[in-house]
Amino acid sequence: MSDLLKQFENYKVQKLDINMARGKPCPEQLNLSLPMLDIVNSKSNCFDEDIDCRNYSALEGIPDCKKLFADILDIPSENILVEGASSMNIMHNLLSKSIISGICGEKPFSKQGKIKWLCPVPGYDRHFAMTEYFGFEMINIPMDDNGPDMDLIEEYVKDPQVKGIWCVPKYSNPTGIIYSDEVVRRFARLKPAAKDFRIYWDNTYISQLSFNGEEEPILNIFDECKKYGSEDLVYEFASTSKMTFPGSGVSAVALSDNNKKDYLNYLQYQLICFDKLNQLRHALFLKDKKTIIEHMKKHAKILKPKFDLVLKIFDEELKDIAIWSKPTGGYFISLYVKDKAKEVVEKCKEMGVTLTKAGSAYPYRKDPDNSHIRIAPTYLADDELETATRVICLAVKLVK
Amino acid sequence: MSDLLKQFENYKVQKLDINMARGKPCPEQLNLSLPMLDIVNSKSNCFDEDIDCRNYSALEGIPDCKKLFADILDIPSENILVEGASSMNIMHNLLSKSIISGICGEKPFSKQGKIKWLCPVPGYDRHFAMTEYFGFEMINIPMDDNGPDMDLIEEYVKDPQVKGIWCVPKYSNPTGIIYSDEVVRRFARLKPAAKDFRIYWDNTYISQLSFNGEEEPILNIFDECKKYGSEDLVYEFASTSKMTFPGSGVSAVALSDNNKKDYLNYLQYQLICFDKLNQLRHALFLKDKKTIIEHMKKHAKILKPKFDLVLKIFDEELKDIAIWSKPTGGYFISLYVKDKAKEVVEKCKEMGVTLTKAGSAYPYRKDPDNSHIRIAPTYLADDELETATRVICLAVKLVK
Numbered sequence: 001m002s003d004l005l006k007q008f009e010n011y012k013v014q015k016l017d018i019n020m021a022r023g024k025p026c027p028e029q030l031n032l033s034l035p036m037l038d039i040v041n042s043k044s045n046c047f048d049e050d051i052d053c054r055n056y057s058a059l060e061g062i063p064d065c066k067k068l069f070a071d072i073l074d075i076p077s078e079n080i081l082v083e084g085a086s087s088m089n090i091m092h093n094l095l096s097k098s099i100i101s102g103i104c105g106e107k108p109f110s111k112q113g114k115i116k117w118l119c120p121v122p123g124y125d126r127h128f129a130m131t132e133y134f135g136f137e138m139i140n141i142p143m144d145d146n147g148p149d150m151d152l153i154e155e156y157v158k159d160p161q162v163k164g165i166w167c168v169p170k171y172s173n174p175t176g177i178i179y180s181d182e183v184v185r186r187f188a189r190l191k192p193a194a195k196d197f198r199i200y201w202d203n204t205y206i207s208q209l210s211f212n213g214e215e216e217p218i219l220n221i222f223d224e225c226k227k228y229g230s231e232d233l234v235y236e237f238a239s240t241s242k243m244t245f246p247g248s249g250v251s252a253v254a255l256s257d258n259n260k261k262d263y264l265n266y267l268q269y270q271l272i273c274f275d276k277l278n279q280l281r282h283a284l285f286l287k288d289k290k291t292i293i294e295h296m297k298k299h300a301k302i303l304k305p306k307f308d309l310v311l312k313i314f315d316e317e318l319k320d321i322a323i324w325s326k327p328t329g330g331y332f333i334s335l336y337v338k339d340k341a342k343e344v345v346e347k348c349k350e351m352g353v354t355l356t357k358a359g360s361a362y363p364y365r366k367d368p369d370n371s372h373i374r375i376a377p378t379y380l381a382d383d384e385l386e387t388a389t390r391v392i393c394l395a396v397k398l399v400k
Numbered sequence: 401m402s403d404l405l406k407q408f409e410n411y412k413v414q415k416l417d418i419n420m421a422r423g424k425p426c427p428e429q430l431n432l433s434l435p436m437l438d439i440v441n442s443k444s445n446c447f448d449e450d451i452d453c454r455n456y457s458a459l460e461g462i463p464d465c466k467k468l469f470a471d472i473l474d475i476p477s478e479n480i481l482v483e484g485a486s487s488m489n490i491m492h493n494l495l496s497k498s499i500i501s502g503i504c505g506e507k508p509f510s511k512q513g514k515i516k517w518l519c520p521v522p523g524y525d526r527h528f529a530m531t532e533y534f535g536f537e538m539i540n541i542p543m544d545d546n547g548p549d550m551d552l553i554e555e556y557v558k559d560p561q562v563k564g565i566w567c568v569p570k571y572s573n574p575t576g577i578i579y580s581d582e583v584v585r586r587f588a589r590l591k592p593a594a595k596d597f598r599i600y601w602d603n604t605y606i607s608q609l610s611f612n613g614e615e616e617p618i619l620n621i622f623d624e625c626k627k628y629g630s631e632d633l634v635y636e637f638a639s640t641s642k643m644t645f646p647g648s649g650v651s652a653v654a655l656s657d658n659n660k661k662d663y664l665n666y667l668q669y670q671l672i673c674f675d676k677l678n679q680l681r682h683a684l685f686l687k688d689k690k691t692i693i694e695h696m697k698k699h700a701k702i703l704k705p706k707f708d709l710v711l712k713i714f715d716e717e718l719k720d721i722a723i724w725s726k727p728t729g730g731y732f733i734s735l736y737v738k739d740k741a742k743e744v745v746e747k748c749k750e751m752g753v754t755l756t757k758a759g760s761a762y763p764y765r766k767d768p769d770n771s772h773i774r775i776a777p778t779y780l781a782d783d784e785l786e787t788a789t790r791v792i793c794l795a796v797k798l799v800k
Binding site for chain 1: 529
């Protein structure tokens with residue numbers, strides 16, 4: 001038995017059960033926000049201006065939380081709606097609206113035949129799963145370190161059936177790149193044939209700092225759009241999922257005046273209001289951009305050693321047999337093992353380590369090169385993280 | 401100048417600004433739940449079983465909150481999904497799903513031509529606004545003290561284009577009636593032509609007690625459906641909006657096994673999970689049915705004098721010139737002023753008292769008798785409530 005096989009058998013008998021599939025913050029990160037749970041209590045004045053956050057009202061969100069996201073996104077607060085815990089849910093809602101009743105007076109997608117959607121790859125699996133479920137035809141757009149291939153996008157949007165594009169412009173999931181200024185500008189200058197084409201600008205990591213605790217700004221797409229009168233092109237999303245408690249935070253969408261009016265006309269029939277007590281909790285805890293930066297430095301401090309560890313082990317073990325991204329921030333590392341991604345993920349599973357399914361970062365789960373593996377170092381404790389990473393390296397060597 | 405006109409002028413100069421349009425709990429009711437805001441704090445164990453409520457997971461809701469609604473609804477917890485703050489949002493989501501991708505394998509509503517919807521009247525304005533927005537053809541179903549006219553419903557559901565019905569079976573909004581056992585049984589025995597016909601059983605007041613603090617049970621429609629194998633007919637909704645904080649509570653939907661599977665297959669593409677910390681807060685505070693009953697007695701104690709006051713003034717002032725409901729629970733009184741509802745609401749507005757728009761309780765805001773006015777006594781403090789009620793009585797007399 002070869003040495004590699006012996007190691008493989010050795011891992012198998014350990015019956016490991018390590019899940020590295022999702023980009024979840026680790027418990028130490030969650031602990032950073034525990035003080036927020038005391039901030040709205042039985043002694044609190046639960047008012048924001050004249051709004052009693054304990055009662056019905058304020059569909060657009062409370063003023064202080066709108067201001068918070070205005071500060072984060074550098075967009076006027078009147079262009080921001082604050083909703084519930086999930087920005088993904090807002091994207092889904094805007095897509096549902098597009099299908100059912102259309103965008104800004106255009107025909108509903110359900111009456112426009114085949115809908116096509118641009119998907120920079122590798123990208124976020126949950127984005128692609130959503131547009132696949134809705135039956136849109138998804139088109140791969142290759143990405144490099146500057147962002148998606150803009151030449152290709154400018155070509156594709158000449159087709160009036162192309163109605164939108166998914167973007168994670170900062171610390172892109174899963175490659176970790178930040179869209180360059182030029183890419184952002186070309187998005188703002190886009191002239192799609194379809195009037196109801198929208199850029200889904202999922203800026204979920206906007207407040208994230210680099211692992212070294214530094215700000216890595218990205219060009220403000222709304223400012224750029226203003227220069228070209230194209231503000232209606234963009235829906236920008238943000239949330240506190242990676243700041244406080246994922247799934248129990250608040251989310252927001254920034255919209256041009258036209259888009260806001262259009263969306264509110266849908267939303268007003270959907271519910272009375274979102275959870276304003278949780279909005280108040282977040283507004284009081286995160287306060288402003290300065291406070292957020294201090295808070296995010298603590299996150300960076302926890303994340304850095306985890307990414308360092310994985311990258312160090314990859315360096316030690318995978319030099320010359322694989323390539324991988326070296327992100328400065330975000331939640332993922334992309335590992336590339338040409339023609340062997342599926343096999344590596346399967347081997348890891350056999351050794352008790354669950355990774356995101358191979359192909360997940362591509363529409364229809366079809367990685368044309370069967371190469372990309374999404375590595376999520378954030379959730380695991382250091383010992384498990386080291387074990388999981390060694391298992392991944394062994395799997396790569398085994399299938400080579 | 402007549403005495404009535406003098407009174408009218410007298411109110412006008414007072415420049416009142418009293419809003420009695422919505423069924424909102426009053427501040428004293430909200431205060432009852434303030435201790436809940438301390439229950440999940442920085443020292444808490446935020447786990448429910450093995451679920452860290454601070455992180456992503458548990459799309460169906462946390463076990464303890466599912467059990468809570470299981471207890472409230474008397475339905476197994478595996479048939480319950482706990483979502484975010486708004487049950488209206490769940491209804492909207494199920495309707496969106498019906499339109500976009502259909503129900504349990506049937507064709508999407510968007511591909512089935514004209515969709516018709518049954519609307520017991522008078523009913524809840526927000527229900528009707530939702531189905532109107534979606535372009536469904538709404539059909540009035542008269543109600544009496546036992547519930548909707550079941551003969552008519554049994555007739556209408558023979559039409560395969562009729563896809564659903566709105567019901568508020570307990571303390572019906574706005575008449576306050578409770579559906580009789582026979583009505584519930586006839587719903588359970590319904591044989592609609594459309595396989596994708598669903599009863600939207602909005603049991604939002606299920607935990608409400610009578611103003612005297614007594615339980616007024618309603619027959620469990622799921623139990624009845626089981627007898628006829630018709631569990632797939634019903635979506636049942638509940639929420640804590642009238643127990644804790646409206647708009648910041650938790651909501652739930654009870655679904656048959658088939659409907660649950662069908663809905664989850666939609667929901668899983670929509671978001672990762674709902675706010676589990678708020679679910680935990682509610683599960684720890686409301687605990688079980690017994691605890692809820694004690695809590696709801698306190699609500700009843702606050703509500704009773706408000707309803708008594710309005711009914712007493714109506715008795716004094718409107719005998720022989722109007723009729724009105726005398727609900728045992730719920731949030732509304734229905735006042736009937738044949739052919740004059742619009743005029744009464746306008747006159748009230750002139751005197752500075754805003755009521756729900758006349759006609760609101762009917763599809764398309766068209767009350768065939770221009771008779772029904774929805775009175776919402778809950779939110780106002782006693783002095784304002786008395787003033788508003790006197791204004792309403794004066795308005796009725798003025799237009800007669």
